[in-house]
Amino acid sequence: MHFAFTDDQIALRDAVRDLLVKECPPAAVRSAGESSTPTFSAAWRALAEMGVLGVLAADDVGGLGLTDLDLVLVLEETGYAALPEPIVEHAAVAVPLLDDPTAAITGSELISATAPNDQIDDQTDDQIAPSAELASAVVVWIDKQPALVPRDQIKLVTYESVDHTRRIARLDFDPQSATPLTSNAIRANARGVVGLAAQLIGLTRRMLDLTVEYASTRKQFGVPIGSFQAVKHHLADARIALEFARPLVYRAAWSLASNDPDAELHASMAKAMAGDAALLTASKALQCHGAIGYSFEYDLHLFMKRAWVLAGTWGSSADHRARVGNSVL
Amino acid sequence: MDLNFTATEEAFRAECRAWLEENTPRGLPSGDTRAGFALHLEWEKLLFANRWAVVSWPEEYGGRNASPMEWLIFEEEYYRAGGPQRVTQNGIFLLAPTIFEFGTPAQQAEVLPRMAAAEDLWCQGWSEPNAGSDLASTRSRAERDASGGWRLNGQKTWTTRGAFCTHLFGLFRTDPEAQRHSGLTYFMVPLDAPGITVRGFGRLDGDEGFAEVFLDDVVVTDDAVLGEVDQGWGVAMATASAERGLTLRSPGRFTATAARLVNLYRERAATAAPALRDAVVQAYIEAEAYRWQTFSTVTRMVEGENIGAEPSMTKVFWSELDIHLHETALALLGSAAEYDSTGWMKGFEFSLSGPIYAGTNEIQRNVIAERVLGLPRK
Numbered sequence: 064m065h066f067a068f069t070d071d072q073i074a075l076r077d078a079v080r081d082l083l084v085k086e087c088p089p090a091a092v093r094s095a096g097e098s099s100t101p102t103f104s105a106a107w108r109a110l111a112e113m114g115v116l117g118v119l120a121a122d123d124v125g126g127l128g129l130t131d132l133d134l135v136l137v138l139e140e141t142g143y144a145a146l147p148e149p150i151v152e153h154a155a156v157a158v159p160l161l162d163d164p165t166a167a168i169t170g171s172e173l174i175s176a177t178a179p180n181d182q183i184d185d186q187t188d189d190q191i192a193p194s195a196e197l198a199s200a201v202v203v204w205i206d207k208q209p210a211l212v213p214r215d216q217i218k219l220v221t222y223e224s225v226d227h228t229r230r231i232a233r234l235d236f237d238p239q240s241a242t243p244l245t246s247n248a249i250r251a252n253a254r255g256v257v258g259l260a261a262q263l264i265g266l267t268r269r270m271l272d273l274t275v276e277y278a279s280t281r282k283q284f285g286v287p288i289g290s291f292q293a294v295k296h297h298l299a300d301a302r303i304a305l306e307f308a309r310p311l312v313y314r315a316a317w318s319l320a321s322n323d324p325d326a327e328l329h330a331s332m333a334k335a336m337a338g339d340a341a342l343l344t345a346s347k348a349l350q351c352h353g354a355i356g357y358s359f360e361y362d363l364h365l366f367m368k369r370a371w372v373l374a375g376t377w378g379s380s381a382d383h384r385a386r387v388g389n390s391v392l
Numbered sequence: 393m394d395l396n397f398t399a400t401e402e403a404f405r406a407e408c409r410a411w412l413e414e415n416t417p418r419g420l421p422s423g424d425t426r427a428g429f430a431l432h433l434e435w436e437k438l439l440f441a442n443r444w445a446v447v448s449w450p451e452e453y454g455g456r457n458a459s460p461m462e463w464l465i466f467e468e469e470y471y472r473a474g475g476p477q478r479v480t481q482n483g484i485f486l487l488a489p490t491i492f493e494f495g496t497p498a499q500q501a502e503v504l505p506r507m508a509a510a511e512d513l514w515c516q517g518w519s520e521p522n523a524g525s526d527l528a529s530t531r532s533r534a535e536r537d538a539s540g541g542w543r544l545n546g547q548k549t550w551t552t553r554g555a556f557c558t559h560l561f562g563l564f565r566t567d568p569e570a571q572r573h574s575g576l577t578y579f580m581v582p583l584d585a586p587g588i589t590v591r592g593f594g595r596l597d598g599d600e601g602f603a604e605v606f607l608d609d610v611v612v613t614d615d616a617v618l619g620e621v622d623q624g625w626g627v628a629m630a631t632a633s634a635e636r637g638l639t640l641r642s643p644g645r646f647t648a649t650a651a652r653l654v655n656l657y658r659e660r661a662a663t664a665a666p667a668l669r670d671a672v673v674q675a676y677i678e679a680e681a682y683r684w685q686t687f688s689t690v691t692r693m694v695e696g697e698n699i700g701a702e703p704s705m706t707k708v709f710w711s712e713l714d715i716h717l718h719e720t721a722l723a724l725l726g727s728a729a730e731y732d733s734t735g736w737m738k739g740f741e742f743s744l745s746g747p748i749y750a751g752t753n754e755i756q757r758n759v760i761a762e763r764v765l766g767l768p769r770k
Contacts, residue, residue: 064401064461065394066688067695132393275765290768292754295761299708302760306705310684311677317395332677384673391676392657392669 066310068136075115075129076136082109083144089362095147096227101196103170107148110141111170116154120164131155131254135261135316142265145369147228149193151258152176156251157202160209160244166199174211176202177234178377179252195219195232202251203234203241209251210241226368250319253330256383257315259373260330260337264312266370267305267341270348273363274298278351288351297347304340311336328390331383338374338383345370395687397465404458405465411442412473422738423479424601429556432479436510446484446508454508460690464642471648479553483507483514485639487561490578494619494627502615503580517548517562517581517605518628524550525755527563528572528625534564534579537611542566544581544610552749554603555592558583563624570622577617578624585610597741633703638690640750641710643683649717649739650679653724656736660724671720678713682706701763704756711746711753718743 068076087106095104110116118134120126127133134155141150157174158164166172175198177190192201200213212234219232244251275298278289288294315333318326345367349356356363374380397405417435421428439445440454448463449455458466478484484507491503506512523529532546548554548562560581567575583590587610592600619627657664657672685706689699718740722729729737747753761767 064397064687064691066684066691067393069393271765275767279766279768286770287768289761290770292758295767296754296757298765298767299757299760302765303705303708306702307678307681307685307709310688311681313393313688314395314684317393321395332680335674335677336681381670384670384677387677388669388673391654391673392661 066313068132068313072133072136075133076140078113079110079115079137079140080143082106082113083140083146087144087146089145089365092145092147092228092365093362095230101194101230103173103197104147106144106146107150107173108170110146110150111168114168116150116170117158117164117168118154119159120168124163125165125168126158130320131257131316132313132320135257135313138258138261139265139268139312142262142369142373143269145228145266145269145365147194147230148173148197149175149229151255151262152193152202155254155258156209157200159247159254160202160211160251162246172199173197174200174202176209176255177204179204179207179209179255180378180382189222190234190236191222191231192234193224193229193231195234196221196230201234202244203236204252205238205241205243207252209244209248210238211244212236212241216240224372226365226372228365228369229372250326252377253315253319253327256330256334256377257312257319259377260308260312260315260333263334263337263341263370263373264305264309266366266373267301267308267337267344269366270341270344270363270370271298271301271305273366274301274348274351277355294351297351301340301344301347304336304343308333308336308340325390328387331378331386334378335380335383335387338380341370342374342380397461401461401465404462405469408444408466408469409473411444412469412475415442416470416473416475418474420476422597422599422601423477424553424595424597424599426556426600428599429479429553432476433510433513435476436478436480440509445480445510446488449488449504449508453504460694461687464638464644464686464690467642467644468647469644471644472651474648479556480507480510480513481640482516482552482557483512483559486516487514487580489639490561490618490627490630493630494578496615499580499615499618512559513553513557514559514561515551515554515557515583515603515605517551517554517560519550520547521549525752527628528576530563530565530576532562532564532607533568534566534577539611541611541613542579542616544579544587544607544612546607548605548607549602551603551605553601554583554605555590555600560605561618563628566624567622573625575622576624576628577621578619578627579612579616580618581607581610581612581616585612587611595741596744597738638686638703638706641707641714641746643679643686643710646679646710646713646717647683649714650676653717653721656721656724664724668720668723671716671723675713675717675720678709678716682710682713685709701759704751704759705764707750708747708753708756708760711743714743714746715740 086109117126118129122128152175156176175192177192202209218235221232224231312333315329318329355361423432446455447458447466534542534544537543563576566577587608589606592603595601721736
């Protein structure tokens with residue numbers, strides 16, 4: 064038993080972290096939600112150039128030939144930065160499914176995906192995909208199996224996400240136009256779940272960092288508000304939630320990388336805990352900020368809204384607990 | 393990263409499991425009563441005779457030199473087999489690590505073997521009537537005695553199993569001029585010394601698990617001092633860290649309780665409310681989370697990383713998890729919880745002490761905020 068990342072994995076994470084600090088500041092995230100026509104962010108292009116979109120693709124097709132353990136730390140950082148593009152759907156879900164991922168690895172094509180619980184025969188939910196206008200194709204789920212629909216077979220109806228930066232749209236298409244994706248399909252759903260859980264961990268860290276910084280400098284009654292026990296205890300609770308969600312996410316990534324037969328179960332535990340940690344932290348962060356956190360000009364809402372959305376999609380915490388229950392009880 | 397256990401670790405687990413399944417006693421009464429305590433001592437002596445009492449200690453003291461990961465495996469197997477509370481815990485888990493770190497060779501040779509064999513039984517003398525969470529306000533004092541030793545006076549309280557133990561370790565003020573954290577010294581005191589009065593009293597469940605210890609001109613020799621004179625706070629904090637962190641409440645206890653909860657749910661699934669299904673799964677996942685967080689933390693410790701104040705997070709998490717596990721079980725039992733004799737109600741009462749002992753969870757949250765997150769003290 065050795066639960067630690069390698070130096071190479073940490074180095075890749077740090078390189079991505081540095082890239083995102085430079086290319087994906089809050090202003091860039093904000094502008095992704097404001098431009099009239101969607102465009103790829105500078106961060107997306109830089110990540111593609113770095114090769115990060117092909118972490119899971121074999122080297123002989125131009126990928127990095129690495130595993131879910133390398134990817135999980137990368138995705139956590141993209142959560143921390145609230146990268147606008149759907150990198151989980153693209154790099155964790157779609158790339159391993161494609162027979163020829165070359166264009167996806169170079170970033171010249173973006174492949175989005177719907178959430179797998181939005182079944183095609185389920186009339187209760189619309190088929191929604193993030194960054195659908197930018198996508199060249201979308202992974203959809205038919206009888207729980209992934210299938211690819213090219214963009215030109217899809218009629219898009221733009222929806223306004225609570226998180227403007229996600230640029231979601233409803234997909235109308237003929238299921239006959241979808242091509243089943245068979246290679247590596249068995250883990251595609253779990254890869255998306257773990258990827259989003261990793262982003263939720265990153266978002267939790269970001270909201271905590273923002274709030275600790277604010278509470279350390281904002282003064283009321285002549286002292287920093289972070290010196291009050293009521294504020295300390297809110298943030299301690301968020302830190303504890305982070306502490307105990309994160310290892311389950313890394314463990315689920317390891318299970319994917321090592322083809323553990325329980326990888327889906329581990330993915331569900333990870334998403335349930337990471338989603339709850341992010342939602343708890345979002346509410347604690349907002350409360351500790353007070354009115355400034357409730358304003359649109361302050362950045363907290365960028366991360367908070369992303370956390371709300373990612374905690375709910377690809378199965379809420381309650382959905383994933385129900386799945387764990389089906390395995391364990 | 394390799395989340396499989398090594399062949400050595402698996403072999404160790406198999407050895408633990410075989411012996412524990414064969415030998416673990418069933419249905420021992422509470423170790424927090426005088427009669428129950430005696431029965432638990434027989435079990436502790438059997439563990440020692442088979443070198444299972446202190447697996448992580450060196451072999452010369454009756455241990456097996458088990459690695460930290462192997463120690464976690466032993467704990468998992470111990471509680472999986474239904475092993476009872478360790479009535480020796482305050483010695484083997486709290487005092488012993490401090491003696492390994494601060495004790496002289498003579499102290500180690502004198503104290504550790506008898507502790508491992510459950511011949512000397514140690515209780516913790518930290519809390520006083522006016523020093524609970526504010527441990528640094530300790531008033532019990534030690535003065536130099538004409539004999540060259542020390543003369544102890546004062547009162548300790550909330551001393552777990554103090555009425556059944558033979559020895560006490562605790563903090564005494566040796567420099568009356570010094571303020572708070574300075575001027576305290578760590579002493580190890582035999583409870584049969586003249587001048588000591590021990591009075592047991594009931595806990596929440598009525599068992600005599602608490603004691604008051606009165607010290608009235610108790611004379612001890614110089615080798616009763618652990619670490620440097622006036623430096624007891626630093627010595628005590630090493631013990632506090634062990635208590636809050638892994639050693640006292642390892643994940644094995646909670647994964648075993650979660651497994652029992654899952655079994656209870658299965659028995660009652662037909663009539664259980666849907667919300668209870670969710671609560672059972674939540675508690676199960678949290679126990680898993682503690683387990684994997686611990687494997688991660690122990691990996692870092694083995695690699696020499698200092699985990700600082702992180703054990704405060706662990707302490708809050710396991711103590712609140714323990715309550716969730718038991719509350720959920722009681723809800724599943726419904727009206728049968730009132731007269732439950734399968735351990736859930738008794739366990740629930742005990743779980744309620746978790747957020748209080750070893751530094752209240754409010755104190756821990758302050759520590760997390762200041763020392764993990766870096767929020768301002770003032």
